[in-house]
Amino acid sequence: MHSNNILWKHPAWQIFWGLAIVFVLTAMVPMSAANSAEPVAKQGRVSVANPGAQLWRDVRGATTGISQVRGPEAGVLINSGGQDWRMLRNDRVKSYGGWTLFLLLVAIVVYHGLHGPIRLKNGRSGQMVDRWSVSVRTIHWYTAILFIIMAITGLSFMYGRTLLLPLMGPDGFGAWARFCVGAHNYLGPAFALGVIATMIAGIRINLPAKGDMEWLIKGGGFFSSEHVPAGKLNAGEKLFTYWVLFIVGGVVCVTGLILDFPNYGQTRETMQFMSLIHGISTVIWAFFVIAHIYLSTACVEGTFDAMWEGRVDVNWARQHHDLWYQEVADTATTAREQPATDFKQQPT
Numbered sequence: 130m131h132s133n134n135i136l137w138k139h140p141a142w143q144i145f146w147g148l149a150i151v152f153v154l155t156a157m158v159p160m161s162a163a164n165s166a167e168p169v170a171k172q173g174r175v176s177v178a179n180p181g182a183q184l185w186r187d188v189r190g191a192t193t194g195i196s197q198v199r200g201p202e203a204g205v206l207i208n209s210g211g212q213d214w215r216m217l218r219n220d221r222v223k224s225y226g227g228w229t230l231f232l233l234l235v236a237i238v239v240y241h242g243l244h245g246p247i248r249l250k251n252g253r254s255g256q257m258v259d260r261w262s263v264s265v266r267t268i269h270w271y272t273a274i275l276f277i278i279m280a281i282t283g284l285s286f287m288y289g290r291t292l293l294l295p296l297m298g299p300d301g302f303g304a305w306a307r308f309c310v311g312a313h314n315y316l317g318p319a320f321a322l323g324v325i326a327t328m329i330a331g332i333r334i335n336l337p338a339k340g341d342m343e344w345l346i347k348g349g350g351f352f353s354s355e356h357v358p359a360g361k362l363n364a365g366e367k368l369f370t371y372w373v374l375f376i377v378g379g380v381v382c383v384t385g386l387i388l389d390f391p392n393y394g395q396t397r398e399t400m401q402f403m404s405l406i407h408g409i410s411t412v413i414w415a416f417f418v419i420a421h422i423y424l425s426t427a428c429v430e431g432t433f434d435a436m437w438e439g440r441v442d443v444n445w446a447r448q449h450h451d452l453w454y455q456e457v458a459d460t461a462t463t464a465r466e467q468p469a470t471d472f473k474q475q476p477t
Contacts, residue, residue: 201396214401222405223287226412233416237423247351247429249444256443256461258454260361260435268330269436272323279320280415282309287408317389321382328375334362335371340452361453373417380410 192205261269285293286309294302341364343357349365350357357363362371384407391400425432431445443461446454 201394205397208397210398210401214405217405218287218408222408222412226408227288229412229416230419233419237420241423241427246427249430249442250448251444253431253442254444255463257440257463258443258446258457258461259439260441260446261439263439265330266436266439268323268326272320272327275316275320275323276418278312278316280411280418282313283411284415285309286313314389317382317385321386324374324378324382328379331371335367337367340364341367356448356451358452359450361450363450369417370421373414377410377414377417381407381414384410 285305289302289306289309293305297305338360340358340360344359344364345368347353347355347357349359349363384403387395387403388400388407395403425436429449431442432449434445435441443454443458446457
């Protein structure tokens with residue numbers, strides 16, 4: 130017994146047992162860590178929610194919030210549909226519309242270069258017949274002048290940054306843009322009145338008549354030397370001038386007034402849609418008006434006289450509107466006599 134106590138107290142044994150205890154404790158540490166990690170592994174990865182994620186989901190989804198501003202969609206922070214509208218306007222309407230008008234001008238130049246103006250075959254006779262009264266011409270020029278102003282200012286909105294900004298510089302283009310906005314917005318309602326007056330004044334003589342289909346099928350003789358009979362207005366004037374004015378011009382005016390007065394409860398989506406329709410219909414209308422201006426001035430000799438003086442040469446009437454001339458032939462006068470200045474309806 131005494132020898133055992135001496136053995137236990139021997140320094141060598143103390144070192145041995147001390148190392149043994151340290152070894153056992155060291156081996157137990159990783160086992161304990163593995164056991165404690167097992168529930169965490171079973172639970173999977175712990176995710177920490179982004180406190181702003183739901184907010185931005187609502188923003189992108191145009192969720193309505195609370196705002197002190199009053200008006201339609203005032204509680205919507207960001208309208209993502211505006212980007213779609215911008216891309217459609219700039220990448221589709223602006224691009225296709227520009228190319229459409231450019232190709233029309235090219236076609237006019239090519240046609241005029243190949244065919245030249247359509248001259249009066251027998252020249253001017255010096256005998257005139259009344260065609261349009263002062264009232265009709267007043268409505269026409271009132272609407273035409275406003276159309277030119279509206280077209281220039283409106284096209285400046287669409288193509289100004291591309292075409293005018295490099296030429297005029299930021300300051301010059303800024304001043305021009307401010308003028309265009311004011312002129313376009315304030316003259317728009319006045320222009321709409323001119324369109325309505327033109328529609329009312331011309332509806333009776335622009336209804337379909339016998340021979341209109343034949344005129345359309347033969348292209349009015351513009352691409353051949355064949356004469357196609359026509360009344361006071363041929364089918365092309367009725368269809369591509371008046372009825373395009375009635376339908377497309379009506380769309381332009383209605384959408385323009387909606388854009389001009391945004392304080393009647395229109396939503397952003399409504400305004401964006403009206404803007405696209407307004408731009409598309411304006412390009413279509415400008416297409417036909419440019420063709421109308423060319424045909425009435427540089428293309429067909431003597432046509433401009435009708436709307437400027439109210440009278441046309443007898444040979445012009447015989448060549449282009451022979452059926453109508455047969456009705457008014459007995460009213461012909463010499464060119465030196467006073468043109469028609471009364472406001473009465475002229476013979477049809």
